[in-house]
Amino acid sequence: MSLRAELLAPAGSFLSAKAAVNAGADAVYMGGRRFGARAYAVSASSGEEDMLMEAIEYCHLFSVKVYMTLNILFKDFELKELFSYLKPYYEAGLDGVIVQDLGAASVIRRDFPDLKLHASTQLAITGPEGVLLAKRLGFSRAVLARELSLEEIRRIHERTGLELEVFVHGAMCYSYSGACFMSSLLGGRSGNRGRCAGPCRLCYETGGKKAFYLSMKDMETLDLLPELLSAGAYSLKIEGRMKSPLYTAGVVSVYRKYLDLALSGRDFSIEEGDREILREMYDRGGVSNYLKRRNGPEMLSLSERAFRAERAEISEPIRENYLKRERTLPLSADFYVSPGERASLSLTLLSGEGEEIGEIRIVKETEEIAEAAEGRALLPREVEEKLRSCGGSGFRLEKLSLRMEGALFLPISSIKRLRREAFSELRRAILEKRRRRTGEAGQGEARG
Template sequence: MKKIELLAPAGSYEALVAAVQNGANAIYLGGNAFSARAFATNFSREELKKAVIYAHLRNVKIYVTVNTLYEDNQFENLKDYLLFLATIDVDALIIQDIGLMHFVKKYFPDFEIHMSTQTSIYNLSAVKYFEGLGVDRIVLARENSIEEIKNICNNTDLDIEVFVHGALCMSYSGQCLMSSMIAKRSGNKGACGQPCRLAYKLEKDGKNLDSVPSYLLSPRDLCTLDNIGILIEAGITSF
C-alpha cells in the first residue's frame, strides 16, 4: 500500500516542534523572504538550519516555500538564498514561478521541486506539462473536485498533494489582485490582506440590497475530515 504523507505548515520554530511531536511526516515552512506567508513569524537562516537538523534527526522532511513572484532586482538575493538552502540540505522547494523552476532545475538539480498551489494547476493537461519538465510533485489548486483529482492521479506518476484543511481563496489560489487594488498588499508576494474575509453590502443601481453587511465573498474553510478515505482511494500522496 502506498505510504501517505501528513504534511503540516509551520509559521514558527515552536509550531514546527509541535507538528513533528504530533506525528507529521514532513513540514513546509518559509524563510524571511520569498514566502507566501509574509506575515507569519517565519524562519531566520539560523532557525532554518536548526529546523532541518531537528526534523532530519526524527526522519521528518523539510520543504521550503519559495512561492512568491519576485522582481529582477531581487534575483541576486534569491540566488544567494537558494544556495543557502542547498547547503543546509532541505528536502524540497515549493515554487510558483515557472522561470524559477527552470533556474533551479539547471543550477540546483539536486533539489526536489514541488509546484505550489499558487501555480493554479487544476487539470490533467497542466499536470502533464510539469511532468514533462521534470518536477517531482504537484500541489493541486484547492478548487478541484474529487473526480478531477482521481482523473489526475490515475494519469500521472507524479506525487500529488492536496490541501485538506484551512482557508479557501475566493480566487484561484494566489492569483487574486483584490488585496493589491484595495490595500496595496500583493497576494502574489505573500502579503494578502484577505479583503474577501470582510463583510460587504450588496448594492444595485445605487441602492443597498442588504440592511446588514454580510460575508458575501468569504467561502467557508476547507475541512475534508470525512473525505480522507475517498482522497486516499483517489491516489493522493500527501495531505
C-alpha cells in the first residue's frame, strides 16, 4: 500500500512556526489576531507585528503549508468582517482555514472559493455521517475528535474518502472539543470563543478526597504511527499552540523521525531516548490515548505534577539544532564580469540532491561598470567571500562559478549590493508563486 502523510505542527508565535519548519513539519496551523480558539496565544495577543503573515512568508520559502485557525463560533457582526480580515492572508497564499462555525464556512466558500476548508475538531466529528456532511458543505478535510479508536478512523476513511486529520500528540480535553461548556458556566470564558480557562485541570474534592479528577494525561502515539497511516489518517496533528518554541521543535523533530520511518516500510521501533525528549518537552505524569482503549482511571493525571528542572542534555541540542541554527535553501550561483561591462549574478534553486530545479532563476547586474585595473585588481577570493556571506537571507551557495575576464576593478560594495538584491529578488519570486489575487472573487462586506 502506498502511504502518504502530512506532519502538522502547532504555532502560537512566529518563533514556534519557525521552530516547526526547522524541525521538519510539512505544515503548521496558527491563529491571527482574531477568531481563533486560542485567544491567549502570542500570535493573537501581540500588539506588534502580524506574526501570521510573517509565518506564511517563512513557511512558504521552505514549501511548508500554513493553515489559519478560524475555529470559534462567530457573532453575526463578525461574519460581516470576515472578508476584509481574511483577504490579506488569502492573497499572501494562505493554504487553508480550520473552521468550526458553519456560517463562517459558507461565507469563506462564497468569497474565497479556492481556499481549502478544514472542519475543526471543535465540530466534534465522531463518525462517517459527520464527515459526509462536512464533505457536502464544501470541506476538503475533517479534523476528527480525539476520542476515536483506530477502527473508527478506519471505518470513516473507508466510507467517506475525505482527507482526515488526526491528533497524535499533546493535551486531551476531558469532554469533546466544541461541546464543553464548563469554562463558560464556571467563569464566563467560553471555549467556543477561544477563551477556555481549563477548569478540568483544577483540583476538586469529592467524598472528602481532593484530586485532579478531570485532568487527562497527554496523548502520545509514536508506537501507533504505522497503524494510524494504515487506518487512513493523512494529516498527523500535534497539539500545543500555547506551548513554547522548544516544545514545538522537540516534539516535531521526534515525530518527523518516526513518521519517515513508518512511511519507509522498514522495521519500526522506538528508541527510549526519543521518548525521553517527549517527556522532557511536557509531562503530565504519563501518556494515554483513545486509539486502543475506551476509558479508565489510567487515562487521568490525578495527582499534581511536581516541578521538574529542565535537563540541559536534552533541551540544549534541540535549541542548537532548531531554534538557533537557521534553515537555508541551497543555490547554484554564476558570477560573470569583464572590463567595460556590468557584473552579473545568476541564482538557481537546487533540490536536496544538488540538482537544479530550474523553475525559478534570477539574474541581476551591478549598477557600476567594471574597469580594467590600473592598480590593485579585484581578486576571485574576495568576490567569493562576499557572495557566500548569506547570513540571514535564508539561502546558502552550494555551487559557485566565478568567471572574471582579465585584471579588473569593481568596488566590493557593488558586489555586496548585487548579492543582497539578487537574494531579495529570488525570495520575492519564490513567494510570488504562492500568492493570489482576490479580484472579483468576493465582496463579503458589500453583500452583508
